[in-house]
Amino acid sequence: MLKDITIGQYIARDSIIHALDARIKIMITTILIIALFTIDTFMGFGLFTAFVLGVILLSKISIKKVLKGLKPILILVLFTLFIHIFLTNGGEVLWSWKFISIESEGVYIGFFMVSRIFILILFTSLLTLTTSPLQLTDGIEYILSPLKRFGVPASELSMMMTIALRFIPTLLEEADKIMKAQQARGADFESGNLIQRAKSLIPLLVPLFISAFRRADDLALAMESRCYRGGEGRTRLHELEYKYYDFVALGMIIILAAAVSFY
Amino acid sequence: MLIELINVSHVYQDENNVKALKNINLEINKGEFIGIVGHTGSGKSTLVQLFNGLIIPSSGTVKINGKNITNEKSNLKETRRHVGLVFQYPEHQLFEETVYQDIAFGPKNLGLNKDEIQARVNEVMELVGLDYDEFKARSPFNLSGGQQRKVAIAGVLALKPDVLVLDEPSAGLDPQGRKQLAELLQYLYQELEMTIILISHRMEEIAELSSRVIVMHQGEIVIDDNPVEVFSKEQKLHKLSLDLPQITEILHRLDERGLKVNTSLFSVSEASAEIIKALRSK
Amino acid sequence: MSLIEISGVDFLYQNENSNRPALQNINLQIEAGDFAVIIGSNGSGKSTLAKLLNVLLTPSTGEIFVDGLNTNNPDNTWKIRQKVGMVFQNPDNQLVASMVEDDVAFGPENLGIPSQEIRQRVDKSLEMVGMSGFQKFAPHKLSGGQKQRVAIAGVIAMEPDCIVLDEPTAMLDPQGRKEVMETVEYLNKEKGITVVHITHFMEEAVDADKVIVMNQGEILHKGTPKTIFRLVKQLKEINLDIPVAVEVAEYLRQENINIPDILSIDELVEALC
Numbered sequence: 001m002l003k004d005i006t007i008g009q010y011i012a013r014d015s016i017i018h019a020l021d022a023r024i025k026i027m028i029t030t031i032l033i034i035a036l037f038t039i040d041t042f043m044g045f046g047l048f049t050a051f052v053l054g055v056i057l058l059s060k061i062s063i064k065k066v067l068k069g070l071k072p073i074l075i076l077v078l079f080t081l082f083i084h085i086f087l088t089n090g091g092e093v094l095w096s097w098k099f100i101s102i103e104s105e106g107v108y109i110g111f112f113m114v115s116r117i118f119i120l121i122l123f124t125s126l127l128t129l130t131t132s133p134l135q136l137t138d139g140i141e142y143i144l145s146p147l148k149r150f151g152v153p154a155s156e157l158s159m160m161m162t163i164a165l166r167f168i169p170t171l172l173e174e175a176d177k178i179m180k181a182q183q184a185r186g187a188d189f190e191s192g193n194l195i196q197r198a199k200s201l202i203p204l205l206v207p208l209f210i211s212a213f214r215r216a217d218d219l220a221l222a223m224e225s226r227c228y229r230g231g232e233g234r235t236r237l238h239e240l241e242y243k244y245y246d247f248v249a250l251g252m253i254i255i256l257a258a259a260v261s262f263y
Numbered sequence: 264m265l266i267e268l269i270n271v272s273h274v275y276q277d278e279n280n281v282k283a284l285k286n287i288n289l290e291i292n293k294g295e296f297i298g299i300v301g302h303t304g305s306g307k308s309t310l311v312q313l314f315n316g317l318i319i320p321s322s323g324t325v326k327i328n329g330k331n332i333t334n335e336k337s338n339l340k341e342t343r344r345h346v347g348l349v350f351q352y353p354e355h356q357l358f359e360e361t362v363y364q365d366i367a368f369g370p371k372n373l374g375l376n377k378d379e380i381q382a383r384v385n386e387v388m389e390l391v392g393l394d395y396d397e398f399k400a401r402s403p404f405n406l407s408g409g410q411q412r413k414v415a416i417a418g419v420l421a422l423k424p425d426v427l428v429l430d431e432p433s434a435g436l437d438p439q440g441r442k443q444l445a446e447l448l449q450y451l452y453q454e455l456e457m458t459i460i461l462i463s464h465r466m467e468e469i470a471e472l473s474s475r476v477i478v479m480h481q482g483e484i485v486i487d488d489n490p491v492e493v494f495s496k497e498q499k500l501h502k503l504s505l506d507l508p509q510i511t512e513i514l515h516r517l518d519e520r521g522l523k524v525n526t527s528l529f530s531v532s533e534a535s536a537e538i539i540k541a542l543r544s545k
Numbered sequence: 546m547s548l549i550e551i552s553g554v555d556f557l558y559q560n561e562n563s564n565r566p567a568l569q570n571i572n573l574q575i576e577a578g579d580f581a582v583i584i585g586s587n588g589s590g591k592s593t594l595a596k597l598l599n600v601l602l603t604p605s606t607g608e609i610f611v612d613g614l615n616t617n618n619p620d621n622t623w624k625i626r627q628k629v630g631m632v633f634q635n636p637d638n639q640l641v642a643s644m645v646e647d648d649v650a651f652g653p654e655n656l657g658i659p660s661q662e663i664r665q666r667v668d669k670s671l672e673m674v675g676m677s678g679f680q681k682f683a684p685h686k687l688s689g690g691q692k693q694r695v696a697i698a699g700v701i702a703m704e705p706d707c708i709v710l711d712e713p714t715a716m717l718d719p720q721g722r723k724e725v726m727e728t729v730e731y732l733n734k735e736k737g738i739t740v741v742h743i744t745h746f747m748e749e750a751v752d753a754d755k756v757i758v759m760n761q762g763e764i765l766h767k768g769t770p771k772t773i774f775r776l777v778k779q780l781k782e783i784n785l786d787i788p789v790a791v792e793v794a795e796y797l798r799q800e801n802i803n804i805p806d807i808l809s810i811d812e813l814v815e816a817l818c
């Protein structure tokens with residue numbers, strides 16, 4: 001159940017998308033996300049969706065796998081949709097009952113918001129699916145590094161991200177294990193109303209946090225014993241290196257983004 | 264029949280689709296002490312999670328006390344109170360503020376009233392050898408590793424299961440902790456007549472405690488017999504990359520070299536006596 | 546001078562639950578190339594001693610020299626940590642990165658080694674621990690024994706003189722334990738790396754050059770495995786296991802059967818037949 005979560009997962013493939021420089025991919029994702037919030041036509045969304053599908057194909061990762069990553073956010077999406085449909089006023093009244101009414105503006109905006117969320121999540125999960133966590137954090141560090149002058153600890157931040165990503169699967173596995181152990185003692189995670197279910201999760205969180213802290217302690221020792229002392233003077237196994245196709249990709253994206261935003 | 268598996272197979276549904284169990288048929292009777300051994304990844308943990316419905320097999324039937332638990336999901340809670348399961352490193356799963364509350368978690372879920380709960384906690388703490396008054400109010404996190412393990416086992420015993428399943432309960436314990444655990448299991452088995460199912464990598468433990476040994480290999484049961492028989496199959500066990508208990512290994516080696524000894528002894532003192540006898544009569 | 550020299554060391558944890566020093570009057574030398582094994586019951590101070598060797602802790606009194614460098618001098622800290630690598634008990638809590646090769650590279654990266662050389666060191670270290678070909682694997686997809694060997698590779702990649710292993714086999718199954726011990730023995734015998742190995746498994750101590758027995762913060766005995774495991778009664782008193790073969794030999798001696806000092810099953814069988 002918890003294992004369905006694909007956020008932060010990386011799937012190694014031999015594809016052009018994987019080969020792109022992490023910094024370029026981060027920049028591209030940022031540009032696309034900004035562009036995403038400027039569009040408000042069906043045409044624009046159609047174009048974006050087609051583009052995302054194209055990228056998925058190029059990345060050689062199965063569409064099913066990518067879409068599976070959307071599952072955990074489904075509730076959030078439905079919630080957004082409801083809020084907009086029922087609470088936004090304006091346009092024609094499509095349906096009404098007592099004080100509730102659905103108006104066309106709400107449906108439009110709801111649809112756009114939902115599409116945005118979907119595409120946004122797809123973009124970011126594509127970024128993590130095709131970029132190894134280390135390259136990703138290196139990329140972020142590199143992009144943030146001009147801010148070091150203003151006291152932003154870019155290297156430390158990126159190290160924290162590396163570690164967080166490393167431990168997501170371990171913690172999920174652990175959560176699974178603890179859940180089973182408590183079920184074996186009669187705990188019930190499946191029935192009852194929402195509040196009861198949320199309450200049954202509390203005994204799950206305590207051992208999970210404790211073990212996370214214990215891990216953090218152990219890990220800090222292990223890192224220190226391997227001479228970790230912050231970003232100062234560290235070198236890299238994989239130095240990031242731009243190639244010609246990185247710039248080609250970036251150029252294409254800027255044109256695409258400009259095109260959809262201005263029409 | 265307490266537990267019955269009929270043609271059970273299980274595949275974990277993920278990217279690897281590992282076939283963890285293949286066509287298992289197994290009957291476990293009341294009052295047995297079963298030892299399960301096998302190479303890492305052979306399916307031991309998967310197998311025992313079938314016994315209380317934590318895993319519903321991909322195909323086949325699991326019956327507990329004659330009741331089929333594979334299709335009717337509703338009564339799993341009832342099943343779980345008959346079959347208590349202690350996972351590996353159970354002390355990592357402690358969560359309440361006091362030892363008392365942690366042990367009471369199971370009985371509370373069973374819906375017992377306050378007095379009943381207290382009686383049970385009292386009883387199981389005595390069973391595992393934790394003094395009630397000394398430990399009830401202490402935080403489980405400030406205990407030694409061995410004591411934490413006892414609290415965790417007490418938490419499962421508090422369900423009063425008919426069957427107690429333990430997945431590598433002695434991993435990481437020091438010699439004294441292991442000895443105390445073995446004594447506890449022996450007591451539960453002999454005095455309280457519980458059915459015990461023990462997974463362990465320590466052949467010494469399995470050989471000394473169990474009345475029946477199941478050997479798993481790549482998702483299948485390859486040997487199912489009494490310990491004397493199982494540990495006489497030295498060649499076969501080695502092929503499955505399993506060892507004999509070390510003391511039995513010594514007896515086998517001496518036997519091969521022509522010192523006639525009874526090779527089916529599992530305790531060091533008995534085996535030593537046997538060797539002395541053999542040497543004297545040479 | 547020995548590779549590691551510990552003289553007159555006490556250690557007291559500076560917090561509330563420490564009324565008794567964790568270590569008292571420790572004196573110990575470990576020679577370059579040694580395979581030293583430390584045994585002792587829970588809480589006897591083994592891990593504390595290990596952490597002192599790697600400057601994760603410094604002595605409250607006394608001195609420790611690693612290759613002539615005093616651990617009390619803060620200027621030496623990083624040099625010593627490069628010379629003495631540590632491997633810990635829980636394989637899940639010491640791997641930093643999401644990919645095996647990145648994890649092995651972590652140490653050399655911290656040392657500021659150029660990237661081509663890191664590449665070579667990573668591949669060489671993984672080969673030494675028998676994990677070539679696992680470069681791109683995620684740690685959570687490996688077995689316990691494999692994780693521990695990756696952790697060892699991560700230490701080897703820093704080219705240390707000595708590795709300190711704090712119960713690296715405690716959480717492993719027999720197969721994983723065998724893999725790890727074979728790796729450690731190979732590194733010691735073939736590559737000349739000094740090993741300090743802490744364990745509860747007595748079988749892992751029988752091939753050592755030196756066995757150190759700790760109890761309640763003190764070194765109770767030290768010597769070759771043969772001299773140590775002759776002390777059957779004393780070891781049992783402080784709650785330690787004894788190799789089975791030694792125990793059998795002891796039973797035989799009590800019955801006045803003459804048996805030379807033996808440690809392993811092989812030696813016992815040889816002595817009896």
Ligand SMILES: Nc1ncnc2c1ncn2[C@@H]1O[C@H](COP(=O)(O)OP(=O)(O)OP(=O)(O)O)[C@@H](O)[C@H]1O
Nearest residue numbers: 275277281283301302303304305306307308309310
């Ligand atoms: N939750 C899971 N998801 C996917 N595969 C799993 C899961 N649990 C176990 N497996 C796989 O199923 C197989 C059997 O695993 P299982 O844990 O039952 O073995 P085991 O005999 O208990 O091993 P060990 O001695 O290491 O505990 C292994 O190949 C394992 O990788």
Ligand SMILES: Nc1ncnc2c1ncn2[C@@H]1O[C@H](COP(=O)(O)OP(=O)(O)OP(=O)(O)O)[C@@H](O)[C@H]1O
Nearest residue numbers: 558560562563567586587588589590591592593594
């Ligand atoms: N961080 C700490 N703060 C205070 N006391 C500590 C700390 N770590 C260990 N101790 C205490 O110091 C003593 C020695 O502990 P240490 O961890 O070195 O033992 P050990 O021999 O490694 O035991 P084990 O076999 O359980 O790993 C123990 O009494 C322990 O309780």
Ligand SMILES: [Mg+2]
Nearest residue numbers: 307308309430
């Ligand atoms: Mg298992």
Ligand SMILES: [Mg+2]
Nearest residue numbers: 591592593711
């Ligand atoms: Mg320790």
